[in-house]
Amino acid sequence: MHDALDQLVGDRLDGQDPLDGGAPLTGVLERATHREGRRLVEVGVAQDDERVVAAELQDTPAIAQTPRDPLTHLHAAGEGDDLHRLVAQGRVEERLRVRAEHHQGVGGPAGGVDDVGQAVRCQRGALAYTTLAGALERELDCPVELTIVEDYSAEVLAMENDELDIAQFGPLGFVFASQRADAQPVASFADAGGELTTYKAGIWVPGDSPLQSIQQLRDRSLALAEPGSTSGDALPRLALAKAGLDPEQDVKLEYAGGHPEALLALTNGKVDAAEINTQQLKTSMEEGEFDPSQFPPDLGVRRRPQRPDHRPRQPRPRVQAACPAGADQPGSPGGRGGRRLPGRRGARPAGSGHPRDLRAAVRPRADPRAHRGGRLAMGVTVRTTSAAPAAGGGKQAPAGDAGPQLSIRGLTKAFGQRTVLRGVDLEVRRGECVTVLGANGSGKSTALRCVVGLAEPDEGYIRIGGRMVSGLRGAQLAAARREAAMVFQQIHLVRRRTALDNVCCGALGRLRGARSLTPLAFPGELRDEAMGCLDRVGLADRASDRVADLSGGQQQRVAVARALCQRASIILADEPVAALDPTAAEQVMELLRRLAHEEHLAVAVVLHQPALARRHSDRIVGLLGGRVTFNRAPAEVDDATVGALYTYTHEEPRVA
Amino acid sequence: MAITAPAPRPRPAAPPRVTLRSRRALPGALALAALVAVHVAAWIATEFSLPALAGGYEGMVGFMAEAIPPELNWSEVVLPGIQASLVTLATAIMGTTLSIPFALGLAVLAAHNATPKVAVYQAARSTLSFLRAVPDIVFALIFVTAVGLGPFPGVLAILFHNVGVMGKLWAESIEESDPGPVDALRTSGARRSQLVANAVLPAVTPQWVGLGLYRFEVNVRSSLVLGLVGAGGIGFLINGSIKLFRFDELFTYILIVLLMVIAVDQLSAAIRKRIT
Numbered sequence: 001m002h003d004a005l006d007q008l009v010g011d012r013l014d015g016q017d018p019l020d021g022g023a024p025l026t027g028v029l030e031r032a033t034h035r036e037g038r039r040l041v042e043v044g045v046a047q048d049d050e051r052v053v054a055a056e057l058q059d060t061p062a063i064a065q066t067p068r069d070p071l072t073h074l075h076a077a078g079e080g081d082d083l084h085r086l087v088a089q090g091r092v093e094e095r096l097r098v099r100a101e102h103h104q105g106v107g108g109p110a111g112g113v114d115d116v117g118q119a120v121r122c123q124r125g126a127l128a129y130t131t132l133a134g135a136l137e138r139e140l141d142c143p144v145e146l147t148i149v150e151d152y153s154a155e156v157l158a159m160e161n162d163e164l165d166i167a168q169f170g171p172l173g174f175v176f177a178s179q180r181a182d183a184q185p186v187a188s189f190a191d192a193g194g195e196l197t198t199y200k201a202g203i204w205v206p207g208d209s210p211l212q213s214i215q216q217l218r219d220r221s222l223a224l225a226e227p228g229s230t231s232g233d234a235l236p237r238l239a240l241a242k243a244g245l246d247p248e249q250d251v252k253l254e255y256a257g258g259h260p261e262a263l264l265a266l267t268n269g270k271v272d273a274a275e276i277n278t279q280q281l282k283t284s285m286e287e288g289e290f291d292p293s294q295f296p297p298d299l300g301v302r303r304r305p306q307r308p309d310h311r312p313r314q315p316r317p318r319v320q321a322a323c324p325a326g327a328d329q330p331g332s333p334g335g336r337g338g339r340r341l342p343g344r345r346g347a348r349p350a351g352s353g354h355p356r357d358l359r360a361a362v363r364p365r366a367d368p369r370a371h372r373g374g375r376l377a378m379g380v381t382v383r384t385t386s387a388a389p390a391a392g393g394g395k396q397a398p399a400g401d402a403g404p405q406l407s408i409r410g411l412t413k414a415f416g417q418r419t420v421l422r423g424v425d426l427e428v429r430r431g432e433c434v435t436v437l438g439a440n441g442s443g444k445s446t447a448l449r450c451v452v453g454l455a456e457p458d459e460g461y462i463r464i465g466g467r468m469v470s471g472l473r474g475a476q477l478a479a480a481r482r483e484a485a486m487v488f489q490q491i492h493l494v495r496r497r498t499a500l501d502n503v504c505c506g507a508l509g510r511l512r513g514a515r516s517l518t519p520l521a522f523p524g525e526l527r528d529e530a531m532g533c534l535d536r537v538g539l540a541d542r543a544s545d546r547v548a549d550l551s552g553g554q555q556q557r558v559a560v561a562r563a564l565c566q567r568a569s570i571i572l573a574d575e576p577v578a579a580l581d582p583t584a585a586e587q588v589m590e591l592l593r594r595l596a597h598e599e600h601l602a603v604a605v606v607l608h609q610p611a612l613a614r615r616h617s618d619r620i621v622g623l624l625g626g627r628v629t630f631n632r633a634p635a636e637v638d639d640a641t642v643g644a645l646y647t648y649t650h651e652e653p654r655v656a
Numbered sequence: 657m658a659i660t661a662p663a664p665r666p667r668p669a670a671p672p673r674v675t676l677r678s679r680r681a682l683p684g685a686l687a688l689a690a691l692v693a694v695h696v697a698a699w700i701a702t703e704f705s706l707p708a709l710a711g712g713y714e715g716m717v718g719f720m721a722e723a724i725p726p727e728l729n730w731s732e733v734v735l736p737g738i739q740a741s742l743v744t745l746a747t748a749i750m751g752t753t754l755s756i757p758f759a760l761g762l763a764v765l766a767a768h769n770a771t772p773k774v775a776v777y778q779a780a781r782s783t784l785s786f787l788r789a790v791p792d793i794v795f796a797l798i799f800v801t802a803v804g805l806g807p808f809p810g811v812l813a814i815l816f817h818n819v820g821v822m823g824k825l826w827a828e829s830i831e832e833s834d835p836g837p838v839d840a841l842r843t844s845g846a847r848r849s850q851l852v853a854n855a856v857l858p859a860v861t862p863q864w865v866g867l868g869l870y871r872f873e874v875n876v877r878s879s880l881v882l883g884l885v886g887a888g889g890i891g892f893l894i895n896g897s898i899k900l901f902r903f904d905e906l907f908t909y910i911l912i913v914l915l916m917v918i919a920v921d922q923l924s925a926a927i928r929k930r931i932t
């Protein structure tokens with residue numbers, strides 16, 4: 001690819017020494033061009049670029065205000081009014097389109113837009129373009145549309161296809177524009193004195209570098225700007241070639257992306273040498289980014305002081321190849337709304353009669369309780385039922401099992417304006433399996449969530465193992481909470497992990513440190529214990545299966561095993577069988593009952609199937625609108641009592 | 657009184673549908689009008705013109721004519737192109753892989769349901785926003801000044817930018833993940849780090865892998881751009897062929913990129929299929 005470039009530039013510069021002293025390239029390379037229609041316009045000033053396009057540009061205040069950069073003065077070229085002539089001859093399109101490369105600024109040492117932190121310079125470059133466009137507009141008395149682009153290739157292509165009339169090019173861009181689009185030079189930029197501006201390419205090395213000539217760059221690294229840049233690529237390569245080095249083979253060329261980047265690469269010691277043209281030099285010195293005293297004298301700049309730890313202090317001839325260049329520029333929660341209305345479900349299936357009949361049946365029983373202190377006092381009922389936990393015939397509570405393992409009193413909870421729990425009392429003893437029935441929205445889940453700490457109660461208290469949860473802090477609170485484990489309707493296992501890994505996670509509360517962060521590191525004893533838990537739920541043989549591969553009923557049993565692995569004494573199951581088929585539901589309920597009766601745990605299960613509740617529980621609690629409406633042994637709960645829970649379409653029952 | 661039965665209510669006659677619909681329709685119409693206005697403005701701002709496109713087809717034909725047939729010189733174009741595209745690929749691999757630990761940490765801190773504190777959440781979010789806002793090309797320039805030229809600054813640039821983008825995508829997938837397993841473990845007394853490691857991360861892993869692979873594909877393309885600022889790779893060759901108007905070489909490079917992108921797509925599709 002670069003052969004073509006070397007060839008191209010070599011042809012152009014044939015006979016000239018690219019290193020210092022050569023004739024300025026400006027005359028050939030730095031031009032603005034103009035095209036009209038499909039054909040290129042011969043404006044007649046191609047050979048004489050010392051002439052003026054727009055003489056008054058020199059006096060434009062905007063330009064005068066940028067004294068730091070004489071290059072922004074547009075040098076006069078041409079007979080004075082060639083462009084006027086074009087307009088007069090009607091050969092210029094109505095709207096003149098001017099494009100300028102941002103990289104290769106008109107004369108401002110403008111950085112491209114990709115130069116970090118050089119916004120000021122960009123603006124200055126753009127100012128030059130704006131001034132140019134304004135001057136053309138005035139001179140030609142026709143609208144000029146100015147576009148600033150980053151790279152010459154697009155300009156050349158647009159010009160080639162008659163989509164662009166006038167463009168500003170750096171030297172190399174102009175070479176291509178003239179080749180491909182027959183672009184002709186119209187004007188060049190000059191300094192305040194009217195002198196055509198030019199600058200030189202240069203190759204720099206640090207002051208303490210052993211390199212003293214271009215030839216010594218063999219096998220060294222040299223930072224260039226970017227491919228196609230005149231002073232940042234073509235001229236340094238030409239200099240290498242003239243010094244007998246093959247730029248591709250003999251030197252490690254590194255394209256830094258732009259002039260400032262190449263300079264930075266050198267000042268940061270990342271390369272042995274770098275191209276720095278005189279404009280980049282000037283800009284960097286002004287910006288304080290470059291201290292030439294650190295580098296060998298070049299172009300009249302003083303030598304840098306030597307670093308003490310380096311070689312002896314000695315004036316060093318610089319490796320400096322300066323070549324004149326043209327114009328290539330430097331620097332360049334809450335979705336519960338979908339729930340069924342309370343009361344819709346259950347009322348019909350359960351009822352043999354009309355809803356109204358059911359209600360009539362409930363009222364006399366519910367009322368006396370409801371009127372007692374506004375709340376159902378569960379203690380009375382509990383005593384009667386818990387006196388006979390033998391329904392399942394399991395182990396009895398050990399002696400000294402004083403009170404209920406879980407005791408909730410006066411639990412009140414509101415979400416915003418909506419009061420969900422209105423003084424709920426509930427007690428569950430070890431060895432007892434209690435089921436809770438209630439319509440959707442009656443507050444069952446909220447009550448359970450308050451126990452395990454997923455919700456904060458507003459009022460009331462919760463005792464776990466006889467200890468008031470509200471009075472506990474820190475480790476003690478954590479220990480009390482660990483006594484209660486929750487099993488969810490949605491199961492909430494990590495589906496991609498194995499059953500065993502999931503069960504192990506129940507023990508996280510008592511596990512510390514890095515070993516608790518991945519199943520791979522879980523201690524062996526824990527795995528053994530988890531295996532035992534899986535065995536208790538009858539799934540030891542599925543331990544290494546991914547949860548996702550298990551059936552719903554099996555998954556729920558794994559969730560129960562996780563609760564066991566937590567070593568909880570209380571298991572709260574929130575609709576654990578709602579998503580299961582009847583057989584699986586039966587299995588899970590049997591398991592829960594067995595855990596209560598045989599393993600002596602306190603189990604509370606929220607259910608929607610009264611039949612299951614009757615079969616598997618020692619006691620049934622009815623919840624309606626955040627209040628407990630009944631709490632008794634299954635035998636004492638008739639269809640009407642249950643049906644009343646599901647009768648109303650209002651979340652809040654109309655209780656006087 | 658105690659409990660009253662709701663009287664069978666008469667069906668409400670002719671519900672006030674019209675007002676209801678218009679009340680909802682008004683904001684909708686306003687939004688639509690605003691959307692149209694924005695697009696008209698954008699149309700004007702971008703000088704969008706189909707006639708210009710149609711009228712200028714000759715230019716495009718000319719461009720294509722120069723590009724076809726592609727330059728297939730093995731030693732000068734194809735081989736260097738393949739070698740450079742491997743550099744590009746390597747840059748993307750390094751940048752993406754090395755960004756994973758940082759993206760992971762920031763994603764957890766920047767997900768409101770996993771972060772320990774609001775202040776930490778805000779800080780993590782801001783960090784991610786900053787890393788996203790700085791284009792990778794700017795990171796590349798910054799790192800060129802630190803580590804010199806070549807693909808290494810490109811790797812660092814992709815790393816930093818990718819932490820910003822992937823961290824945000826990952827944080828969002830945490831926020832969208834099912835809170836259930838986290839709640840379940842929380843009730844067992846697990847602490848935050850344990851929750852993240854044992855409930856959050858396993859749940860989001862499939863999405864994270866998918867997002868990570870997608871980012872890798874994007875990063876392959878980004879490292880093409882980074883070639884333009886000295887980070888090497890095939891982007892550098894593409895840029896050079898544009899500057900020298902060697903469209904036949906350009907076409908070859910694009911074909912190589914095409915093959916590379918297709919290969920990466922296929923690979924990540926295969927991985928994605930296996931993971932989920």
Ligand SMILES: Nc1ncnc2c1ncn2[C@@H]1O[C@H](COP(=O)(O)OP(=O)(O)O)[C@@H](O)[C@H]1O
Nearest residue numbers: 336415420438439440441442443444445446447
């Ligand atoms: N986090 C919450 N924010 C607001 N409202 C809630 C929240 N949790 C539950 N609720 C409301 O509390 C009421 C009782 O909910 P819940 O306890 O889930 O009922 P159940 O489990 O008996 O169906 C419902 O009306 C529900 O919308």
Ligand SMILES: [Mg+2]
Nearest residue numbers: 444445446574
């Ligand atoms: Mg519920």
